[in-house]
Amino acid sequence: MKWRFMAAIMAVILLVLLVQDIPLAGYLQTSEHARLITSLEKDAFVLAGRSQEALGQPTPAAISGLESIAKTYRKAGGARVVVVNSAGIAIITSDDDQARVGSDYSTRPEIATALTGQIATGERYSTSLSQQLVYVTVPVLHGDHIVGAVRLTYPNQTVIDQVNSQLQLIFVVALVTLFVAGIVGFILSVSVTRRLKLLQRATVLLAEGDLSARADERGAPEIKSLSRSFNLMADRLDGLVTQQRTFAADASHQLRTPLTALRLKLERARDMVTQDPTGAEVRIAAAEAEADRLGSIIEGLLMLSRTEATSAPVEVFDVAAIARARIEHWQPLAAESAIKVRYEGPVAALALAVPTAVEQIIDNFVDNALSIVPAKSTLTVRVAKSAATVELHVLDQGPGMSSDDCARAFDRFWRAASDNKGSGLGLAIVAQLARASSATAALTPRPEGGIDASVRFKAP
Numbered sequence: 001m002k003w004r005f006m007a008a009i010m011a012v013i014l015l016v017l018l019v020q021d022i023p024l025a026g027y028l029q030t031s032e033h034a035r036l037i038t039s040l041e042k043d044a045f046v047l048a049g050r051s052q053e054a055l056g057q058p059t060p061a062a063i064s065g066l067e068s069i070a071k072t073y074r075k076a077g078g079a080r081v082v083v084v085n086s087a088g089i090a091i092i093t094s095d096d097d098q099a100r101v102g103s104d105y106s107t108r109p110e111i112a113t114a115l116t117g118q119i120a121t122g123e124r125y126s127t128s129l130s131q132q133l134v135y136v137t138v139p140v141l142h143g144d145h146i147v148g149a150v151r152l153t154y155p156n157q158t159v160i161d162q163v164n165s166q167l168q169l170i171f172v173v174a175l176v177t178l179f180v181a182g183i184v185g186f187i188l189s190v191s192v193t194r195r196l197k198l199l200q201r202a203t204v205l206l207a208e209g210d211l212s213a214r215a216d217e218r219g220a221p222e223i224k225s226l227s228r229s230f231n232l233m234a235d236r237l238d239g240l241v242t243q244q245r246t247f248a249a250d251a252s253h254q255l256r257t258p259l260t261a262l263r264l265k266l267e268r269a270r271d272m273v274t275q276d277p278t279g280a281e282v283r284i285a286a287a288e289a290e291a292d293r294l295g296s297i298i299e300g301l302l303m304l305s306r307t308e309a310t311s312a313p314v315e316v317f318d319v320a321a322i323a324r325a326r327i328e329h330w331q332p333l334a335a336e337s338a339i340k341v342r343y344e345g346p347v348a349a350l351a352l353a354v355p356t357a358v359e360q361i362i363d364n365f366v367d368n369a370l371s372i373v374p375a376k377s378t379l380t381v382r383v384a385k386s387a388a389t390v391e392l393h394v395l396d397q398g399p400g401m402s403s404d405d406c407a408r409a410f411d412r413f414w415r416a417a418s419d420n421k422g423s424g425l426g427l428a429i430v431a432q433l434a435r436a437s438s439a440t441a442a443l444t445p446r447p448e449g450g451i452d453a454s455v456r457f458k459a460p
Contacts (some may be wrong), residue, residue: 005348009185013178024170029163033134036159037121039078040136040152042089047073048140048150049084054091056142063091070094085141085148107149110137114149123156130155180402195219199227202234211238262287314437316460317358319390320349326362327381330370338375341366345383351390351457353437358392360456364430365394365453372398373450389460394453401451406443429456 054062057157070081074094081094088106105111110120114137121136137151198216205213214234215227254410268284327341351358362381369379375396384391397428401409427443434441434455444452 003306007185010178010182013181013390021316023151025163025167028166032159034133034164037136037155039119039127040134040154041078041119041138043073043079044136044138044150044152047081047083047152048138051148051150052142055083055085055140055147057084058091069091078285080153082151083148083151083153084115086115086146088112088115088149091148109447110135111149112152113137114139114151115146115282117146132271134159143314149450155218158187181268191219193405195223195227199223199230206234206237211241262291314352316350317353319351319353319392319457320347322358323362323381323383323392326359327367330363330366334370334379337377338371339373339377340381341381341383343383345381346385349383349385349390350460351385351439352460353439353457354433357433361392361430361433361455362394364427368427369394369396369398369451369453372396374398385459390457390459392455392457395446396450397448398450399444400445400449403445406445406451409443410441 047069051066066083069092069200070083070092073079073081078289079094081092081098082090083092084090084105088108088111090102090103090105091103092101106115110122110124113120117139119136119138122133123132125131126133132155133150137149138239139146140148140150193233195218197217201218202213202215211234215230217224217231220229263286265283269280269287272280272283323345326341327343330341366379366381369392373379373396379397380393380395382393382395407440409426427441431441437457439455439457440453442453444454446452
């Protein structure tokens with residue numbers, strides 16, 4: 001991936017350079033050609049001004065002076081100079097070979113155009129020089145009369161060489177740019193791939209069972225986001241595995257005692273079944289009660305495991321309506337013990353919770369209270385709401401507990417000294433459901449006696 005990333009960056013830079021430099025090369029060639037034509041036109045008009053006297057009143061001295069100027073210009077700039085009279089006959093050339101002096105140039109298109117008073121510019125192929133030439137021809141005026149023309153020719157290859165020299169510089173700059181882009185791409189690719197390799201290493205460690213493996217949350221924003229998601233997944237996986245281990249440890253510890261007691265009671269009943277049938281029947285009844293307790297513990301463990309593993313999103317529920325519905329459900333059982341269950345609170349109270357959490361919390365609180373309150377007492381389910389919270393209270397008139405016992409009551413398998421029937425998991429389930437709902441659960445001793453079991457939910 002490192003080399004592919006670097007190659008991709010260099011390919012993009014190369015494409016940008018090609019898109020930029022190809023049009024630039026054409027522009028340089030055009031601009032250089034235009035610059036040369038402009039320069040030749042300016043020089044041609046200067047020489048035309050110097051040629052007025054030699055063509056208007058040709059004297060040996062004037063022609064000799066103009067010839068010296070033409071040769072000097074030829075040596076300085078490289079352009080060939082030809083000066084013709086009004087008949088198109090060459091009277092001066094910048095070449096050392098004077099064979100062309102006296103030659104007829106009137107048939108040349110540029111000379112013929114200039115002798116009509118117009119400026120002629122362009123390119124043509126010279127058969128005598130066997131090369132492409134750039135030319136500029138201007139008329140020479142003496143008063144109102146055209147007395148001749150000046151033609152400057154320049155090798156087109158010189159223009160091409162100058163453009164190529166500039167293009168070579170651009171090409172060197174492009175190569176340096178591409179090289180720098182390769183270095184930058186290599187540095188970036190190493191930085192990115194190093195973070196990915198660290199993440200891959202953490203993934204391998206996690207797959208091999210090292211639940212403490214975590215990714216380094218540094219680097220580019222995308223890598224940081226990916227590493228953060230991986231760490232959240234690892235934390236969640238670590239939590240789930242820890243929960244499963246805790247569940248297995250709790251189950252093995254808590255089921256060992258009732259299973260041992262159940263086996264002893266059944267063995268004792270088997271020994272007594274022939275000699276003491278009545279005693280055997282008592283032992284079997286005790287074994288059935290122990291089996292019921294065992295089933296209660298197993299059901300509580302499974303419920304606790306499900307609540308810990310849940311990741312359901314919180315939703316809006318009407319705590320007041322659910323409380324009234326659960327009171328109606330518990331009324332028949334409470335009536336059997338002459339216990340009154342009543343509701344206090346508003347008609348509606350909306351709160352945030354995971355699905356079924358409110359129902360299970362109320363059921364656990366009411367079930368615990370009904371098992372300890374005396375007959376003809378009152379059990380109050382109270383709902384109170386404010387702008388930020390909704391509080392659910394289950395108030396009983398039982399024997400109550402100390403503040404220390406209230407603080408420990410939500411621990412797994414903890415039971416009060418007076419509780420011989422419970423599994424010690426009901427309040428642990430309540431605490432887990434409250435945490436999943438972003439709520440808080442608490443037990444508080446009431447001054448008048450009894451317990452205030454409460455959960456505070458967040459209002460939507």
